Amino acid sequence: MKKALLLAFGIVFCALVTEGQQGAVVTGHRPDGLRFTENKGQWDQKVLYRAEVPHGNVLLEKNDFYFFLYSPTDLAQIHHPGGHGNVTVHGHAFKEEFVGANTNPVMNGELAYSDYANYYHGNNPAHWASGARIYQKVHYQELYDGIDLLVYNRANEQMKYDLVVKPGADASKIKIHYNGVSKVKIDNEALQISTSVGDIIEQKPYAYQDVNGERKEVKCNFALSHGQVCFQFPDGYDNAYALVIDPTIVFASYTGATADNWGYSATYDKQGSLFLGGYVNATPPFGTTYPTTTGAFQITWAGGTGGANGGNGSGIGYACDMGITKFTPDGSTLVYSTYLGGSDNETPNSLVVDAQDNLIVYGVTYSSDYPTTSGAFATSYTGAGDIVVTKFNSAGTALIGSTYVGGSGSDGINYDAQEFTSGNLKRNYGDQNRGEVNVDDAGNIFVVSCTVSTDFPVTNGCFQNTSGGGQDGIVF
Secondary structure (H helix, E strand, C coil), rough: CCCEEEEECCECCCCCCCCCCCCCCCEEECCCCEEEEEECCCCCCCCEEEEEECCCEEEEECCCEEEEEHHHHHHHHHHCCCCCCCCEEEEEEEEECCCCCCCCCCEEEEEEEEEEEEEEECHHHHHHHEEEEEEEEEEEEECCEEEEEEEEECCCCEEEEEEEEEECCCHHCCCEEEEEEEEEEEECCCEEEEECCCEEEEEECEEEEEEEEEEEEECEEEEEEECCCEEECCCCCCCCCCCCCCCCECCCCCCCCCCCCCEEEEEEEECCCEEEEEEEEEECCCCCCCCCCCCEEEEEEEEEECCCCCCCCCCCCEEEEEEEEEECCCCEEEEEEEEEEEECEEEEEEEEEECCCCEEEEEECCCCCCCCCCCCCCCCCCCCEEEEEEEEECCCCEEEEEEEEEECCCCCCCCCCCCCCCCCCCCCCCCCCCCCEEECCCEEEEEEEEEECCCCCCCCCCCCCCCCCCCEEEEE
């Protein structure tokens, strides 16, 4: 009986080590290795799956892997900016293209993790995505005629991909082109791929066959032909048995994320599940932006609303979204993790869970396109920073309600733009993010916060319906 022919090879990313993660928000990274998240409309339609790798991402498309990587030196300055001023983050995007592959192979995720990701970005529900499954493996069926591709995870951020050549298929059809790199060469039987942010090494492929219970090594080499990479088997192999070419994509050891993540609030439900809220960096290169060209590129950090004083008056030094994550009661497993925000900065100041296990988030936004729901109290941004209140369903897969609450001045932040310390109460990290959310037994939501808006919405007959001047407390 003939067996399939299996080809597997990998990449070593050299000298790429990031700085440690700050804060406690987890948004897709877990210590059990790479995780492939399906695209349910939150990214460009060409991306079928996406995984975080050290210093960037890998995007799985129909016929290629799209690597999106950044300079570790620049990232270190972002995490520890003292004395650096504005930092320019250099990066490199390139594609590993399977030349001549079928244009529409069937792609399926396999071995799903128990948790899932949700994306509530902007105020257009068509671009929201919930329940995006995360997998250990992605299977390309018939990448070439008679040849499948398996992409999967190993511990310690290792990514493997195997080419499975079925009986009667032609392994010589497999050709790989690196589009957007500076140079590709074979050095000491390894493949060296040069980019503007460092060299990448594909180690000499190790091949073997299992024949009658005995593992036999098969000689296999890289070869370059007209700028394309292929495989050579100088001594041949027995095509009645599977052939495995089995190096691994090995990334340098690292901890944390490529972007800053700062913890802001936490709460729990009646089962003891843990909810974390913080801000996560969402601006390119660390957000969901899809690279449109391959090759070297450059992104100037500290533009937009980042910087030491927060360009929008927020006092937030980094452009960010909220990140909301739910863990099981023992903290061992993610239940869900989600972005929440618009095109400007957001912070989640307080969290609470009601009797139906719905999570309620009180925070502040500077986005005119923050996600709101139909019929909400206010669906338009009034400017200078508004309070937001958002209620998730118990699974985190939908918004029950989401609204702005604010006036024309700054709401929800104890912040004085004229003071370096950002307000009289700010002495330590996060002190300006005052306020609290709570619920009663009937599920009514209560928020206490502060405002400098003289037109903050008030109700008839309330205790005080005009501003007392400066910054006032508010209760609603």
